[in-house]
Amino acid sequence: MTAKYETMNYRLSDKLADPKLLIQIVEEGINNPEIATNAIAEILEQLYNSDKYKTMIAVDNYNNWY
Secondary structure, three states, rough: HHHHHHHHOOOHHHHOOOOHHHHHHHHHHHHOOHHHOOOOOOOOHHHHHOOOOOOOOOOOOOOOOO
């Protein structure tokens, strides 16, 4: 458990220093599954705090039961 924590003990900004577009965060999350949750959290944070555009967030197949 400690070894797993040590590999995950970093911030998204450690891996992606200065993204200019949200798509850069998305692509980094897709390319590196270990930071995918951090990437989604950062995207949501950016969208929630944006006053410039009205934003609706939709996630496809989020509530589907199999």
